[in-house]
Amino acid sequence: MVTPERTHPLAGLVSPAAETLYLRLRARKSLPLGTGHGELDPGSPGLAELLDLGLAFHCGEYEHLVRPVDQAVALRLLLEHRQSELVDKQNRIIEGWNRLTTLLPMNTGGGSTGELDGVLPLASTEEVVTRAAELYPSARRRMRCTDSGAVASRSTKDRLRSVVRRTPPGARFQMICPVDRSGSPFFPTVPGSTDEVRLRATVPITMLHVDDTAALVTPGASTQGALLIRAPAIISMLAEWFDLLWTDPATMAPDGHKDQSLSDMQRRVLELMAVEGDETIARRLGTSLTTVRRHVKAIYTALGVDNRFAAGVAAAKRGWI
Template structure:
């Protein structure tokens, strides 16, 4: 069930994540605050306060587009004190789009933050896995974390070539992601696959599904693997949740 397009997108995803890891490894440990490199095309910052300040500067710099990738990875568990409130509505004409990792929508605090952002005009989509955080203003400047949380170090990137590649990466993920709250009734599922998904969503194990549908457990596992690949889901539970979001099952 995994289409050639999905395979290409998955390969692009891995390629960009590998590039991000290489960038993080290649950046030397700078002094606290920030320093420029390559004539200011990449600035490495390590002070949390400065990272927060530059993030705000980046938001205000947007004239046409404000794009973010968010997985809510942090140094502490997600709660009201660790979630950063969505920024106020940007200037007129700026389109805001964010891709969240799917698990964020299943956490009450993170889900509320996503809802608040939507009320302020943000367009949001969900993806099974968001491998890194990112903030991008127009096609001019981007902020990338140098660690999982983004608060131990960040790179402010002004290189036109790199920023353009990051923008393309975001757009690839955007096409692959599912709009928050969207119903997609045109399901590619056969009756058998739909039945497997419905039982999967109920928490029934492979052997139980096999007995109910009178097929082998091997066939069930093969079908579940295909479904997970189609949905980009990292686990059985995530596959069931993604199918419900898309309106494939109730």
């Protein structure tokens, strides 16, 4: 039985006209250019799209024929092209969010109120949830989060009860929360999420730490406010505290075992696996072929796959690439 994927390999990735023309070319192997019966009109809808994307090409003595590339090659080229478009668009969006982050309130006065430079107290739940909603999408590289599970959940006047996370793809999201977590307006559970989550018996503070540039911290269960922090020394201290907590033996993955996260070197290998072979990766990273293959095996284990293609798909779903 022919599966829909094999019948329509380009479905949804090109225009309907381009898809129809590609299927026509595949059925005939090639078509001559012309306006007669059985010929391909040079002005046919979708032809320029197929040629521009490399999904079809001119051939013949006078390049009077048009032939399609193999289905697997076409799909690979198309996925690479669409992924490149998405990455470019996402980078522009991320740059915009980063610019927005720099406009967030920051106390620099250090006046008689006792406030510190780079530390802005937020008194109301509405302010806290609003700042969290602004910070979530601004992560470009890494977001470290802790959830004490003790922050009261209440609606703001704009009915914003909880933050819907939209962490940009490619930004590593790590969260530590208590085993008996009762819920938080900062970090709602997302069904099917592939975020890196670990558990502890207790977590002292609720924190949202973004790209080593800003942090939103709720110090304890008794307070309804939070601190918006931009002071570099405090940001660095909180990052170091989180990293130590993340690797602490008392911090466990949800299944009770060590989380299958990747090292920095393994992440670099993973990024190169989509376009390079093991030997080329070894040369680019200045390491041995044996080491690269060991990293590849570890990546397969972490993702629960046994080949490069499946690893790319699983890593993309997790936001690792």
